[in-house]
Amino acid sequence: MPKSLNDQQCEPSPKPFVYSEIVKEHFLNPRNFLMGDESKYQRDAEGTVGNPVCGDQMTMYLQIEDDKIRDVRWKTYGCASAIASTSALSELIKGKTLDEALKIGPKEITEFLGGLPEHKFHCSVLGHEALAEAINNYRSKLQK
Template identity: 50%
Template sequence: MFQYNEKVMDHFANPRNVGEIVNADGVGEVGNPVCGDMMTFYIKVKDGKLDDVKFKTFGCGAAIAVSSMVSEMAKGKTLEQAMQISNKDVAKQLGGLPENKLHCSNLGADALHKAIENYRQQHKEI
């Protein structure tokens, strides 16, 4: 319970950018309910940049906080920059995560990258 720091608890209790984007330019889904975590990221791209990022997450406190942090970090970045965001960066931005939570939190950046790849597949010229 008291394994999460204040920053993680803040992103868990007040997650940023929760929701879906209707007519999203890219959608990325990772995880499944069996392992306990599932995330879907939605992106809107404008001029090669992430104009909007939203997510929906089924999972523990860490999973929700990670999703929130990823969405914040990604917004406004170019696709290349967003692809550089690693799961480690996210954990670092959150001020660290408990050891046994790292695995379920690794999904955050993966889901974002999947959404970007999904966008790129539809827009091969970029």
């Protein structure tokens, strides 16, 4: 609020935020993101989707052991909901088998976040796609 409005007799209201509290929490304190140089992180698979020209891009890095996701890191270029979606997904898939992880789709991510504005739903789709891409890459690497 502009400071010159502070002295008006408006009732103090809770701070408005276009996103849910959970989205805000994950955006401001993202979990599992890969800090700095990604080449230092040992991983078994990675997958990238999106394009900076469109406004968002995500990469998922997975450590996989016995077909289970032992650890996950990510990087995201994008808006608050893109960052929060990737952060949420990283929490949801840790410790899951690859098949279980693949079942976590946009709907589950959005629900976990307490909803996303309608025009931001695609951000949760991208997170799911980045994960699927990483798992696909891993599986095709195994087959070789």
